[in-house]
Amino acid sequence: MARLTIRIDLAGRTAIGPGKIRLLELVGESGSISAAGRAMGMSYRRAWMLVAALNESFRSPVVATQLGGTRGGGAALTDLGHDVIARYRALERAAAKAGAPQLAALDAAAVRAASRSKSRRVAARRHRSTSMPRRASR
Secondary structure: OOOOOOOEEEOOOEEEOHHHHHHHHHHHHHOOHHHHHHHOOOOHHHHHHHHHHHHHHOOOOOEEEEOOOOOOOEEEEOHHHHHHHHHHHHHHHHHHHHHHHHHHHHHHHHHHHHHHHHHHHHHHHHOOOOOOOOOOOO
């Protein structure tokens, strides 16, 4: 099924999309940048760099961090972090609702195109030249 993915290009050549928003959500749930990164299958360094880029993209940080030590470190979403997630998700819902008829039409067209492509492949196999050798199977 066709789906809409939202990417917001911010001033300063930074973008926010579904991946960064999900990372923020996971930081909020786990209280840890490394745990959020692991949950998304990325290294701690990659997760940390994405969070740092997000923090630098706004006037105030979206994630507050606490250095490790005997009690360990941690991370938490700031009020702005919660607000960024909420606004992104609201924009995503509004765009999906507004675009639903167009997405359905594109999805229907894509299905017809895929089935037409399949019938062409079947027809091409039927009309294969006998002078051309068949490919060796693996």
